[in-house]
Amino acid sequence: MPPTDSLAGVLADLSASFEGCVVWAVRAILESDVNVKAPFEAICAVPEGSSLYCILPTASTRYYAQLVVGLEESEIETLFPGEMDPRVRKDAIGEMANVISGLFVADDQFIARFGYLRPSTPFFSEGAFTARKDWGLKGRVEANGKQMILHFSIRELGDAPAPTEKSAGEDASKREGRPD
Amino acid sequence: MSKRIVIVDDSLFLIKQLTAFMEVAMGFTVVGTGSDGNQAVALYRQHKPDLITLDITMPNKDGMEALAEILEEFPDANIMMISAIRGQEMTKCIKTGARAYMEKPLLFNDDQFVRDFKASLAEVFDA
Numbered sequence: 001m002p003p004t005d006s007l008a009g010v011l012a013d014l015s016a017s018f019e020g021c022v023v024w025a026v027r028a029i030l031e032s033d034v035n036v037k038a039p040f041e042a043i044c045a046v047p048e049g050s051s052l053y054c055i056l057p058t059a060s061t062r063y064y065a066q067l068v069v070g071l072e073e074s075e076i077e078t079l080f081p082g083e084m085d086p087r088v089r090k091d092a093i094g095e096m097a098n099v100i101s102g103l104f105v106a107d108d109q110f111i112a113r114f115g116y117l118r119p120s121t122p123f124f125s126e127g128a129f130t131a132r133k134d135w136g137l138k139g140r141v142e143a144n145g146k147q148m149i150l151h152f153s154i155r156e157l158g159d160a161p162a163p164t165e166k167s168a169g170e171d172a173s174k175r176e177g178r179p180d
Numbered sequence: 181m182s183k184r185i186v187i188v189d190d191s192l193f194l195i196k197q198l199t200a201f202m203e204v205a206m207g208f209t210v211v212g213t214g215s216d217g218n219q220a221v222a223l224y225r226q227h228k229p230d231l232i233t234l235d236i237t238m239p240n241k242d243g244m245e246a247l248a249e250i251l252e253e254f255p256d257a258n259i260m261m262i263s264a265i266r267g268q269e270m271t272k273c274i275k276t277g278a279r280a281y282m283e284k285p286l287l288f289n290d291d292q293f294v295r296d297f298k299a300s301l302a303e304v305f306d307a
Binding site for chain 1: 190191192193194196237238239263264265266267268269283284285287289
């Protein structure tokens with residue numbers, strides 16, 4: 001089914017670009033082959049389904065966006081087989097988010113719709129992660145035999161309302177029962 | 181005598197990667213590393229290195245502020261920005277006085293990237 005509002009439509013149009021940024025950046029940082037296990041699609045959802053989240057906010061005066069990289073903390077060592085220092089391994093996930101976000105928000109089509117958003121510094125959340133349900137792009141990739149969820153969401157600041165149940169419901173119901 | 185470099189980035193991963201490349205492949209000596217703009221300014225004052233690299237997005241004081249502050253005190257400072265941010269920030273940095281701007285990720289296993297990186301370094305020191 002096609003997305004139900006204009007923001008979702010714009011995001012759907014950007015999904016191929018986002019996927020390209022993700023695959024290129026993950027390959028560059030991990031120096032590994034990357035396979036897309038769940039295609040990137042526009043979805044209204046909260047990031048979930050992982051034990052560790054790397055969150056990278058990006059904002060302008062009009063929009064707030066965040067990229068969330070979700071993964072299993074116990075699998076980071078396998079993702080970076082050549083790196084012995086666990087602090088550096090975890091930090092590399094932040095660098096990966098940094099590069100993905102930097103590439104995506106510099107996309108001509110993204111800038112034409114949302115303007116220039118400035119990335120901030122990444123931070124990590126283990127276990128529970130609270131976020132509001134916003135429209136975004138979500139997909140899953142595999143590298144070095146381990147999977148990561150990539151979820152870029154965006155919302156308009158100020159008086160703009162959160163997505164309505166009507167616009168969000170279709171994707172929310174689609175998500176139910178589907179493991180991420 | 182080898183050139184002395186200070187590397188400032190809030191990413192340990194980047195510092196480790198760049199330190200290895202600059203020391204092993206380029207023959208530089210890393211005399212200091214830091215993780216925010218305040219440390220960048222302090223490290224520059226302390227070491228007055230031949231080159232300092234600055235990330236842009238860092239906690240406490242970002243790379244743009246550190247760039248301006250270092251140049252105000254040391255107008256001849258050789259500063260290379262290394263950031264994942266593309267576009268207008270690059271132009272701002274160069275206008276402010278950065279000698280070079282490299283985009284992350286640093287692909288030191290890519291021959292073309294290494295050639296570009298070395299060319300940027302050469303421009304810094306030939307300027």
